[in-house]
Amino acid sequence: MKKLFSLLVLLFAAFVFTACGNTEEKETIDFGVLGPFTGSLSQYGEPARKGVELAVEEINAAGGILGKQVVVHAEDDEGDAQKALNAYSKLVDSIDFLIGEITSGTSEVIAAEAQADGLPMLSPSATAAGVTLNRSYVFRVCFLDPDQGVSMANFAAETLKVTKVAVAYDNSDDYSKGVAASFKTQAEAKGLTVVFYDGGVVADAADYKALATKIKNSEAEAVFVPIYAGSVATLSKDVRAAGYTLPLLGADGWDGAATILAGEGEVKGDVTPLNNCYFSNHYAADDENAKAFVAAYQAKYGETPNAFAALGYDAAYLAKAAIEKAGTADKAAVAAAMATVTYSGVTGQFTYNETGNPVKKIIICEYVDGKITFKESK
Secondary structure, eight states: OHHHHHHHHHHHHHHHHHHHHHHHHOOEEEEEEEESSTTTHHHHEEEHHHHHHHHHHHHTTTHHHHBBBBEEEEEEEETTTHHHHHHHHHTTOOOEEEEEEOOOHHHHHHHHHHHHHHHHEEEOOOOOGGGGTTOOTTTEEEEHHHOOOOOOOHHHHHOOOOSEEEEBTTTTTTHHHHHHHHHHHHHTTTTTTTEEEEOOOTTTTTTOOHHHHHHHOOOSSSSEEOOOOOHHHEEEEEEHHHTSOOOOOOOOGTTTTTHHHHHHSSSSSOOGGTTTTTESSSSTTTSGGHHHHHHHHHHSSSOOOOOHHHHHHHHHHHHHHHHHHTTTHHHHHHHHHOOOOOEEEEEEEEEOTTTSSSEOOEEEEEEEETTTEEEEEE
């Protein structure tokens, strides 16, 4: 009987050790990557995934993390909340760290799950303020929506030195609406006159000729339009065709508009409607700090990385920094370490504040004949 009891004790102890210590016993460290790799939002999700995979390739070549190789498990959710939940369910039990989701609305859904499951989550690009709020396991690489509006209003007042601005936005989209509101508030605080504030921009409309006419007939010396790249491509053409040549301003959703205007194949489209356009972004490819990353990305994928690629790249290295600072892949320890990480990467130098948000500068970019160039940082 004593032998049987002793055997049962040993078996129980082995079970407890395996259940509680499996993170340490695993031969790999596993990253989950969740985002829209296909569908209408793939221009954001696919570059982020590529950025993560490039970083992991470099990390593994340099010896991995804590002496272990990193394995990437990528799941496509097409930007759909229910598909994101399904994809998350596939990942959660097999990963140590989640990089994703990419868009703000879907990130909010996944962040609630990650917090409940005690899984460290780092969104490369969800800019909505609420994603990390009261969630000790959830962080982001990007700046927040309100910060973009403030920076662009400061840019309009201090660099462009305009006195009258207009704002057009999509009232049905939280991203567009939130950035527009923060721009308007800061612009007025800087003494600028907002000549109109129009929430009627419809995403992916066939044309924006009515808005273009309104802009041309206004007294606005610059127009702020925080919408996404597909809509920007159409809007910029219509506004320039209407005869408005003054600055158009935007937020990080503008990254990629030139690619859409340029089109595909040997016959390239006209990208000049984006000249004299400025937008807040997470990095510029011609920034000195980004050159090594850009060269590596181009060598691997044969294309120039957008901001989402840079954010994904930095996300992987931030995950590495947190795990190494914790000295373990234990999820609670990694989340605690993440809150105290300092990091210098492609998208800036930053630390984290108490709400899981990075403290770093915002880059202002300019379109010059289709190329995104560094203008200044705010």
